[in-house]
Amino acid sequence: MFKFTGKILSLTAAALMVSTAVSSAQNLDExxxxxxxxxxxxxxxxxxSWCNYGEVISSFKEKYGIEVNELNPDAGSADEIEAIKANKGNTGPQAPDVIDVGYAFGxxxxxEGLTQxxxxxxxxxxxxxxxxxxxxxxxxxxxxxxxxxxxxxVKNVPKDWSDLLKPEYANSVALSGNPLGDNQAILAVQAAGLAAGAASGAPAAEAGLKYFAELNKAGNFVPVTARTGTLAQGATPIVVYWDYNALSGKDELxxxxxxxxxxxxxxxxxxxYVQAISAYAPHPNxxxxxxxxxxxxxxQLLWLKGYCHPIRFNDLAKNGKIPQDLLDKMPPAAAYEKAVFPTLEEQxxxxEVISKDWSGVVGANVQ
Incomplete structure (x- = not known):
């Protein structure tokens, strides 16, 4: 088990100023x-399809009768931050209330004063x-x-990063985002560096850039933002993806x-990944x-249904709240034994290294 090592309202003033921590049923009702x-x-x-967000959103709408305005579903973490910056004075439909971003972006x-x-x-x-x-x-x-x-x-399924360099995987390997700003892609570069023996942080970034430069030079790297659809069409037969995206995509296909x-x-x-509320949220409550x-x-269990390990996983497990059928659909625990969780400083x-040097070292413009 993983262990961490990180409309104007006509309401009363009390209802408008809901406490920063809901500590009672009365406060929750407010x-x-x-x-x-x-x-x-x-x-x-x-x-x-990401972490079962479709069901997460629909259950929120059904439970509370609140509409959900969904902006740019395929955006990356950097795009989310820019969306807040670009809409600081905007209370219209283009201003996000909440963001779900990579760890380092929190x-x-x-x-930058963008959260509350x-x-x-x-x-x-x-x-x-x-x-x-x-x-x-x-x-x-x-x-x-x-x-x-x-x-x-792909008949011979690759088992490790080094396999992806083989000639048989020409025009086959893609990332699910642009390493210049997408958290998933940034971590993929680091993962390749870790596989090459580098230490977590800047060393892994540098080694990962060299790896992707070699992958690109070999003609194996496909510089497009890959999704389940591009994989199914054959445009990107191998996608470096979060396990939960890959597993939910497999179910979808x-x-x-x-x-x-x-x-x-x-x-x-x-x-x-982390959640945050925009400091400029038009709908703070x-x-x-x-x-x-x-x-x-x-x-939390809806996320687990989408193959994501919810952050309260240990607490839910300890209290016997996780249905066995959900656990059975996840990869075996052994698959996670070698997992490295980079610190915020390492990330x-x-x-910084990847965003600065990707274009010059790898020479691939991911679209």
Whole structure:
């Protein structure tokens, strides 16, 4: 088991100023009333297939009767931050209320004054290592990077990063984002560096850039933002993807084409994503209620249903709240034994190297 090492409202003033931590049923009722009065929640970068977000969103709408305005589902973490910056004075439909971003983006967004604090009622069950003490951001789920392989096209399924350099994988390997700003892609570069024997952080970033330069020079790298659809079409037969995206994509395709999901033998890197509320959220109470939904037992199990390890996984397991059928659908525990969880400092150092040197070292413009 993983262990961490991180509309104007006509309401009363009390309802408008809901506490930063919901500590009682009465306070929760006040929050629900305030959120319903706002009537809308605006999200960004939440594909329905990612961590079962489709069901997470629909259950929120059904439970509270609040509309969800979904912006740019395929955006990356950097795009989410820019969406807040670009809409600071905008209370219209293009201003996101909440963001779900890579671990390193949480502290940086707080430092730039882009988030506001809120502690959910289950705050104490979120590990301290992955939450801001003031409540500006907190971990939501995690997974490991894996290879999603279209076995209609790729007959010899790669088992490790070094395999991807073989001539048989020409024009086959793609990332699920642009390493200049997408958290998943940035961590993929680091994972390749770890597989080459480099230490986590800047060394892994440097080694990972050299690896992708070699992969590109060999003609194996496909410089497009890959998804389950591009894999199924044969444009990107091998996609470096979060395990939960790959597994949910496999379910979605229903063996058309057949897919194999492989956690590599080395360079297994785990990534924690975090939630935050925009400092400029047009619907702050709906945003807080959204957080309550996500961090409730119900919300956490909906993420697990989408193959994501929810951040409260240990607490739920300890209290016997995880159905066995959900556990049985996950990869075996042994697949995660070598997983490396980079610290915030290591991620920040690696991100700086990769964003600065990707174009010059790798020479591939991911579209």
């Amino acid at each position: 929050l629900i009333a305030a959120a319903k009065a706002e009537g809308t929640l605006t999200t960004v970068a939440l594909p329905h 502290p940086s967004a707080k430092a 604090p809120y502690k959910v009622s289950t705050w104490d069950t979120i590990p301290n290592e992955v939450k801001d003490p003031e409540g500006h951001w907190y971990g939501d789920y995690y997974g490991v990077l894996a290879f999603m392989v279209n076995t209609d096209i 229903k063996d058309n084409p057949p897919v194999e999901v492989v956690v590599p033998a080395s360079g297994v890197i785990a990534g924690v 709906a945003a807080k209620l959204w957080m309550e939904h996500l961090y409730s037992d119900e919300g 920040a150092a690696a991100k």
